[in-house]
């Protein structure tokens with residue numbers, strides 16, 4: 001049986017490329033994980049998600065524990081079988097979404113109690129319960145249960161929260177136990193503070209994990225602040241394990257994070273934007289609802305090989321978006337996920353070839369050109 005392992009294959013500056021091996025398949029890094037919140041990447045069949053080049057999906061513990069519940073998914077054979085996705089799945093711990101979505105929550109040393117945003121029912125999450133839920137789901141990469149204060153927060157609050165998260169990380173490690181082929185990732189906290197981030201990294205190294213996430217970013221601090229943390233945070237974490245930046249991001253956030261030593265990322269952006277008519281292309285963002293596309297027979301991106309670009313005109317995509325046809329969300333989500341995966345494969349190749357600086361220059365130069373001139 002394949003055990004969970006990470007093989008760092010190439011480095012270019014601080015950027016890295018490698019392969020994570022799991023019993024359910026390999027994950028090429030840097031990797032972008034589409035988000036399958038409620039056991040589906042919205043508007044996409046799982047085989048279509050795979051066709052975009054995704055090696056791994058993210059599932060949300062908070063959503064799945066409330067509906068249809070982890071116990072039901074377990075009875076039905078686990079999340080992979082339930083949603084018809086046989087490649088690796090990473091699940092978050094639920095902590096972040098309790099903070100952002102649930103009503104009326106109470107935080108104690110033990111864990112957090114909260115009311116469901118769906119029906120107001122009362123639930124609790126602790127490190128032990130989060131590990132149990134993620135085991136019932138059959139997750140390949142399990143995240144520690146942590147707490148993350150919204151920024152800005154004062155240093156005392158961030159320090160206390162980080163220390164609580166480190167105690168929860170130790171409890172998560174104990175509760176996870178020994179599960180060959182499955183991985184447990186620790187999550188570094190500490191806000192924007194280098195010293196607190198260093199203390200957090202040290203605590204996590206002491207416990208020992210299969211991978212390490214940089215947590216507590218992409219919570220509204222802005223790209224400049226995020227990059228300033230990524231200038232030191234990844235280097236505080238073990239070099240021989242995957243480093244995961246949670247909840248990022250826009251294409252230029254992703255490129256900047258990879259340049260600073262990040263190996264994995266996830267974000268709802270490509271799928272959510274696909275449903276609101278926002279399209280990511282090599283030449284920047286295109287808003288398909290704009291009237292300029294109404295008579296345009298050209299594809300979104302003539303170099304893109306996705307079904308939206310090879311089969312349909314901007315005029316058609318504009319029409320189905322304006323008409324609220326379901327195919328609109330399907331095609332635009334497909335294109336966006338395809339674009340994000342091409343971005344990752346382009347970076348992986350450039351890092352392997354030692355041409356990542358030139359690749360980055362090309363990436364930024366293309367974007368500054370802006371969208372093609374209207375006809």
Ligand SMILES: [Zn+2]
Nearest residue numbers: 304306309335
């Ligand atoms: Zn396309």
